Structures are given as C-alpha cells and as structure tokens.
Amino acid sequence: MAASSDLVKGNAIVGQSGGPTAVINQSLVGVVEGLRMGLKAAGVVDRIYGMRHGVKGLTKDDLVDLTDTHQDRLDRLALTPSAGLGSTRDKPDPAYCERILEACKKHNIRYYFYIGGNDSSDTCRIVREKAKATNYDLRCFHVPKTIDNDLLENDHTPGFPSAARFVAMACMADFMDNISLPGIKINVVMGRHAGFLTAASALARRRDREFDEVPSHTTDGPQLVYCPEVPFDLDRFVTDVEAIYSKKQRCHIVVSEGIADKDGVAIGAKLIKNAQVDSHGNVQLSGSGALGDQLGDLLKEKLTPAGGKPPRVRADTFGYIQRCWPDASVIDRIEARRSGRFAAQLAMQGHFDGSVAIVRTSSGSAAFLGERDGDAYASDYKRVELSQIAAKTRHMPAEFLSGHNNVSRKFIEYCLPLVGELPGFERL
Secondary structure, eight states, X not given: OOOGGGSOXXXXXXXXXXXXXXXXHHHHHHHHHHHXXXXXXXXXXXXXXEETTTHHHHTTTOEEEOTTOOHHHHHHHHTSOSOTTOOOOOOOOHHHHHHHHHHHHHTTEEEEEEEESHHHHHHHHHHHHHHHHTTOOOEEEEEEOOTTOOOTTOSSOTTHHHHHHHHHHHHHHHHHHHHHSXXXXXXXXXXXXXXXXXHGGGGGSOGGGTOOSSGGGOSSSOSEEEOTTSOOOHHHHHHHHHHHHHHXXXXXXXXXXXXXXXXXXXXXXXXXXXXXXXTTSOBOOTTOSHHHHHHHHHHHHXXXXXXXXXXXXXXXXXXXXXXSOSOOXXXXXXXXXXXXXXXXXXXXXXXXXEEEEEEEEEOOHHHHTTOSOOOOOEEXXXXXXXXXXXXXXXXXXXGGEETTTEEXXXXXXXXXXXXXXXOOOOOO
C-alpha cells in the first residue's frame, strides 16, 4: 500500500454510464465505501462527489455530494435497480474529454471513477492522458458494467448475471406458455455483437433433458438459440423451425437482436423497412419489436401449406426490461459492490489508473449440475490497463456454441453458478 505522502490530496468523483442494470448501484456504493475506508480515512480525500448523468453532469457542474450520505441510505440504494445518479449515452471524443478535465480541475478532483462498459474505459484513458499532458495529477479508474458481458479480460461483468437470470426465468415461463397453447414463439434478446445474454436462455431447459448426446434434440425450449457469433441464414432458419414444428406443432425460439448474415449484415437491417438508426448509423434494435415481427412474418409465409392456414406465430422483444429487473443474482450483487471497493483500493495503493476485472478462481458448476464433487464458486479481482478494455469487444468463445443454433455444456457450466438457483417446474 502506498504511503499517504505518495497520494495526491483533493476530491474524488464517481459516475455511471451506459445502460443501467440491476446492480450498477452496488458498484456506486462500493466505490463510496472503499473511498471512505481508504483515502477519506487517511485524510487524502476531502469530498466524494457523484456526477449526475455521468460526464454530461460533470461538465455542467451538476454534482451531488456523497461524502456524508448515511450508510442506511447507501444500503437501500445498493439494492435499487437502475442508475441512482442517472446515466448517459455520451461517448466523449478528445474535445469532450478536455471539458471533463477542466471540470475536474475546477472542483479539485484528483480521483476519478467511472462505472460502465468499454466506452467508459476509453473515456478514463483519454482523460488520464490529457491530464498527464498538462501535468495535472488525476487518477482515473474504470469499474466494469454491462449486461452484454462483452468486456475483455473479465470472466464476466457486473450486470450480466442478473440480466441472464431474467432471460432464463422469462424463457422458462414462456416455454410453459408455448406448450399450453402450441404455436411458434420468437423471443428477441439484447446483444448486438455478443451472444452471452441470448445464450442464457438455454438455462430455461430442465437439467434432466439438457445434456443429450445431441443437445439440439432436447424437447424443452428454447429448442433453437441463435447468437450473433454464428452467421444467420434465413432459409436455414425456416428449415430449422419447420423440422421442430412439423413434429410438435410448436417451436420455441430465442434470437439475438444482433444476428447477422455471413457478410456481417444485420438481419434487422435486411428485414426491417425504413428502420431508424442511432447516432452511430446502427439500426435501432432494442427499442423496436420489428425484428421479431419480420421473422414471424417470414415463418408464416414459408410454413403456410397450399390452401391452408398460416401457423400461429408470436414474437416478443425483451428490450430494456432485461436490464433492471428487481430480482438480481446474489453473486452479481456481491461482485458489483466488491468491484467498486476494489477500484477504490487501487487508488489507495497508489495506482494512477486502471480497470477492474473479475477473475473466476473456482468454477462452482458441480452443485448446480447435480454432481457431488466440486468446489463452490469463487472469484477475485485484478487491475488491468485501460487500453486492454477501451473500445474493444469480447465475443462468445467457440467452445460455448454448439452448431449454428445451440449452446454447449461448457456455456451452461459457465453461466449457471452466476445466475443462481432457478425454479423447478413440473410437466404432465
């Protein structure tokens, strides 16, 4: 641990960025607690500020003083979903980062903590470099957050386990609905480039039917799972659905919003006419049910027999509801808070910058898979360079995928300990 003489005196600030989650406030509280126990107690930090709506609030002097916030209130905030300070989708360029730095100088901010995804890490990196160039001692730390689970160097990211738990439980209930009133059901799940959240839908299957010789032969839904890492072919999709529907008169399907063809063209962009685009030119997927509707229309067209009725097809887009459902994974709550505390510890140890990464030290899958032997799940934290996270995207590894429309046992073993115990349903 660094001596207090090695630490610059001043104030600290923390903000939240990107899509809110069920546990992002755990990380916020973790940073505040870590600062109180470390730099504040050592007399290095005077005030602890929060940015309203991330860097947007910082540049407008819209700050909240968290220094003396009562612990009871912090504990309630930690259990509250969504971003307590408010979030932002701003993606700062170098000029924006200049304004961030000037705001930090104005308020004597010496310790900067930003909770978010890879863009937030990149903001920390740019601000830190600009501070160094002006000989201003500003220490910048990134705390990971994203339900997409797409940050490099992390086994998984805070926010993902809770969102994965929601997807699994929603698909469990939706499958029971599907076998009660048969038909074709499509669920569209978040994940433009990474399929982890879509893959979590496979946890909805009953354990006793999941690990057949050929996993895709399971009778439990979702029978078909399409992740963006595997090229999506519309004709093959129709064939997949027809093979199941022709036997059971029902089919349960989960697709990622980011499915794309072999050339990398998003299926949503191909099917959705007059689609809205965001500020980066990407077709807006999460705020629309258009992809599911278009896939449903395709199946009705292709699977309607000559002179017959079209199959019953319905589609739901989970959208934003996945992010902040108030039934967070227990593991997620613990790790998100500890990630924030670890970031504050890095500052106390004299580091000038860095990103927090979660490292799994014990699998913990045995108990969830009904096996007697095996260690309990455990994790730890490490510091990684901001440049290792910034503006980079992690994808599902090939070993987590099975064919073009399923996930592997390795993914189930990876994900189950994170989401926690799931309900047990019975069928007649």
